[in-house]
Amino acid sequence: MIEFRQVTKRYDSDHTALRQVNFSLARGELAFLTGHSGAGKSTLLKLIMVMERPTAGEVVVGGQMLNKLPKRQIPYIRRHIGVVFQNHQLLFDRTVFDNVAMPLEVMGVPARDIGRRVRAALDKVGLLSKEKMNPLQLSGGEQQRVGIARAVVNKPPVLLADEPTGNLDPELSADIMHLFGQFSQVGVTVLIASHDIALINDMQRRTLTLDHGRLIAGGGHGT
């Protein structure tokens, strides 16, 4: 589902974020991406979302070579990738429902389907009763779950998460990880960038480790 072939990303002459990274993730696989700050985790995620383009090598997502993708096509790739951020990136000028509905509106889903699918996603993260609230009224863990609902509402085959449990206590973090595990069971490829070694060890999943832009563990082909 996601494949990196000899991917190098250099920002300028003296800052190389990724060096010849090779790995591939299969459909339905859940993997962690770890490493020290500045090891290149965010860069790797940005390459998958086509927020950045690799300096060398190839990034393939769902069979699409992203290097040669024209700029016009980028939005359509992003519709197949759900993203969860540490700081949620929720909009506080609208309700929880409207936040979650955004990916569907972008895709031009008919209004009657939007309601059904948004509620299904909110139900999945256990927030169905709060659809009419403003995200500001929710706790940090709930906000994160709204972010997850938004990431999965259009059933993307790929789900990326950047430090999704960064601000949460261990119990909430375990809940969130459990959610990600459920998504991978239904065939979603999940890649979670995280610092949280304890949590990663608990989950016993494949772990890609980056060190100064090199992939030092977990590379190659997935199961």
Place this chain on the structure above:
Amino acid sequence: MAPEPRKQTGARKASSPWQELAESYLVHHRKVARDSAERLWRTPVASSMTWMVMGVALALPVALLLLLTSLQGVSAGWESSARITAYLKDDVPLERARELKAEVLDDSRILEVELIDKEQALAEFRVSSGMEDALDYLEGNPLPHTLVVTPDKASRSSSGVETLVTRLQGLDGVERVQVDLGWLQRLNAMTDLLARAVWALALLLAAAVVLVIGNTVRLAIENRRDEILVAKMVGGTDAFVRRPFLYTGAWFGLGGGVVAWVLLQLSLWWLSGPVGRLAELYRSDFSLNGLTFDGALALLIVAMLLGWLGAWVAVKRHLDDIEPGEIAGG
């Protein structure tokens, strides 16, 4: 990339996916249009300031255009009263003058001919000039017989009058033919000049409107930065991201157009009294024309287009700068 399996579609009424897509597209347009309008309502002071600026900028050239068409109406009105005066040679006797009158009247292009003979002319001159005493010292009557010719409607154009003048000049016994159209030509030249000035002004003010809207929309873009980032992140196309701002621009334009129309109506109402009195003094049927329904509609449409264009300029310049790369952290 497994697309979402389509459930229920078959069970619903037979609407094709394309129809459904087009329908949701329209629904989205309506939603965005309504949402943009509501946003303007929520900041009534800021919005009405922009509307006022636009209104003034639009009302000015439109007012001048209206004045211009009114003036052109005047010259058209006076053209219809164009008369040709033919002065006969001094030695032409009255009988010959009568013959000439009949001859001229034969022409189908001539509506009416009036013969003013020497004596009558002198009498009129005596009365109107006030130089009675001076005239008494003259030995004879220095004035010639005169034919005052009114062309029929079809020949009242300047070229029609021209051919009539040539024909009258060709007649035996005619000394000189005079058409008092000089002032009319001057008026025409002046309105032509004014027209150009008005159009230049209109262009400049239209550019100003576009810039004002562009700047206002730029602020709106800044205010909704987070929303733009999220929309781009979840796969919103450029058109999707642009849409609310283009509608914002169009609504600004519409509001500006309405303000301009109100300003025009107010100033017309305010001016109509004095203008009427002035026209009366000149015995003219001159009146300031207001905007017709079509004109008002055109004003609103043009205003909306200008607003839309301004928004488009702003969106083009600033939307590309907002890329979701920055929210993913370092």
